[in-house]
Amino acid sequence: MLRNLTIACFALTSVGVAQAFTSPKGYLTTEGATNHNYMLFSKYEMYWQAIDKTNIGAGTKVMREVSWRRDGTGGASTYAARTMTNWEMSIAKADYGLHNSVDISKNALTGTLKQVVKPRTLNVVDVSAPPTTAPAPWTTVVKFDTPFIYDGLDALLWEVRYTANTLSTNYSFDFTTGGNYAYSSSTASKLGTACTSSGSTSPITWTTQWRNYGAGFSIYHAGISNLPKSAPAFLWIDFADANLTAPIVCTTIHALPTIVLPLGVSDSLGSLAKAEFPLPYVASAVGASLYGQVWGFDAGRASGLPMSFSDGAKWTIPNDPTSHDVVRNYRYKTNSTSTETISGPWTGGIITRFQ
Incomplete structure (x- = not known):
């Protein structure tokens, strides 16, 4: 009995000890391939999110602080000190394959997102001069208000937000590359x-893509215009071109409602913002064709059904992408009055140390 108690206490102690590791994995004392200096601390307002699967299976880790270092080579006067307002950080787990690049708040697995740094003022130092040896020291270190226990069973998601920045010039970070995109895509023919x-x-x-993340699919559209105003809209998906005409509909129906995705309610101009809809991955579906059509409820139609339809779309599901281990997404503003830019997913990651 005492032996079992000793083993249990040892297990608890080992979990409780902060173990240093990096995201992506393996860069505690190794320099990354390049730098990334124009985004994380370089905007007026930022919502940054990274999703990393390199630490899956590496065991449970207790995280009590986060650190970053500058790139090991090159210098620039723009890498000056700055102060960010309402800087906060949250950590979660994620399903790497079910990715939403537009509403990135949906990428955390339900119930796992935890705010580890409450909003605070964050000052970061001048890193204009390159280090004498690479890799550089960890010059930005932020202690957590509450720890996060990462069990290594799913991808690790971490995100940073701030609402203002005293400087929006470049700021150097060590970085590992990973190609241009985290998915393969096929733009639909009309x-x-x-x-x-x-x-x-x-x-x-409307313009629409079918995306293949390798572990999940998604349908992406870059915005829809000229729908009925302030009305619900839907996407019908079918496995064949229905090619149906009838006097009660305003155009040829190319997709019957085999699968129905609610798109939301259009605005006062009849527009819907860009959106992405994650779908399960089915390996046998790669190379197959699917058909889609958008419609909005239109009470003002003079005759027939109160439905206004888009043209049809034919997707060919693209091949799996080259496997990438880390993706990142951004939502940011360049000044206090600019519109928000949505960007991503991009592959590769800033070298980030947790311990």
Whole structure:
């Protein structure tokens, strides 16, 4: 009995000890391949998110602080000290394959997101001069307000936010590369013509992609215009081109509602913002074709069904991408009055130490 108690106490103690590790894995004393100096601490306002699967299976770790270092070579006067307002950090676990690059708040697994640094003022030092030897020291160190226990069973997600920055010039970080994109994509070819919604002078327009993340699919659209105004809209998905015409609909129906995705309610101009809809991965579906069509409820149509349809879309599901281990997404503003930019996913990661 005492022996079992000793073993249990030892196990608890070993979990409780902060173990230094990096995300991506393996860079505690190794320099990354390049630098990344134009994003994380270089905007007026930032919401940064990284998702990393390199530490899956590496065991449980207790995280009590985060650190960053500058790149080991090169210098620039722009890498000056700065102060960020309402700087905060949260950590979670993520399903690496079910990725949403538009509403990135949905990437954390339900119930796992934890704020580890409450909003504070963060001052970072001048890193203009390159270090005498690489890798550089960990010059930005932030203690957590509450620890995070990462069990290594799923991808690690960490995100940083701040609402203002005294300087928006470049700031150097050590970085490991990973290509250009974390997915392969296929832009849909269009079928037929779209309806013109009541109160509009132009037909419905939309551009859509099928994305393959290797462990999950998604449908992405870059915005939809000229829908019925302030009305619910839907995407119908089918496995064949229905190619149906009828007097009660305003155009040819290319997709029947085999699968239905609610898209939300259009704004007062009849527009929907860009969005991404994660879907499960099915290996046998790669190379297959699917068909889609958007419609909005249109109470003002003079005749037929109160539905205004877009043109049809034909996706060919693309091949799996080259496997990448780390992706990152951004939402940021360049000044207090600029519109928010949404960017990502991009592969590769800033070398980040947790312990």
